[in-house]
Amino acid sequence: MKFFVDTADIADIKELSEAGLIDGVTTNPSLIMKANRPMTEIIADICKVTDGPVSAEVAATDAAEMIREGKVLAAIADNVCIKLPLTLDGLKACKHLTDEGHQTNVTLCFSATQALLAAKAGATYVSPFIGRLDDINIDGMQLIADIRRIFDNYEFDTQILAASIRTLNHVREAALIGADVATVPPATLRSLVKHPLTDKGLETFLADWKKTGQTI
Numbered sequence: 001m002k003f004f005v006d007t008a009d010i011a012d013i014k015e016l017s018e019a020g021l022i023d024g025v026t027t028n029p030s031l032i033m034k035a036n037r038p039m040t041e042i043i044a045d046i047c048k049v050t051d052g053p054v055s056a057e058v059a060a061t062d063a064a065e066m067i068r069e070g071k072v073l074a075a076i077a078d079n080v081c082i083k084l085p086l087t088l089d090g091l092k093a094c095k096h097l098t099d100e101g102h103q104t105n106v107t108l109c110f111s112a113t114q115a116l117l118a119a120k121a122g123a124t125y126v127s128p129f130i131g132r133l134d135d136i137n138i139d140g141m142q143l144i145a146d147i148r149r150i151f152d153n154y155e156f157d158t159q160i161l162a163a164s165i166r167t168l169n170h171v172r173e174a175a176l177i178g179a180d181v182a183t184v185p186p187a188t189l190r191s192l193v194k195h196p197l198t199d200k201g202l203e204t205f206l207a208d209w210k211k212t213g214q215t216i
């Protein structure tokens, strides 16, 4: 499973990228708002430090304007992936931009049938939001499993980008189900490395090593 980092914070992206932990980046208008800089600058900076796809979301709601905005964003760098909402206009824009050879990420997916439509529109990625479904007591992970089965049934190439990930268990379960990608906030990504037994074991090893009086 590939890891994308879900942030517009360039310092976080640089650090996680240097550690070889990430295969791409996703942003959204809320993350751009938090970064508090012009979006085109932010996306250009992220693309400079990221080899993989960088999702940049359109703000328009009609297909023609989404296509125009998508092209502006795609012109920033070769690895921009145009992010479009899962609406009828979003799907029209997805089909158009995909046919022109752009990478697309259809976002705000909350049902398996929506995901099926995104695949039919040729989306490179579809982003089902796990955490936001869990928030309303609907099993977000079941949605990932349903989409996996549907895409495998019909051999769709669209990649499942598990989004709105909040916990380590979300990452674990998405990987077990076979999501192609998980987009994870920086703090959650960092927390994946932690285990109390690793810390405890390292502490013991370092103390015993010190007792040997040796150096390497």
Ligand code: E4P
Pocket (backbone or CB within 6 Å): 006, 026, 027, 028, 107, 127, 129, 131, 132, 163, 164, 165, 183
């Ligand atoms: C995905 O591309 C979205 O940016 C993101 O995963 C949304 O997560 P949230 O529900 O935590 O805002």
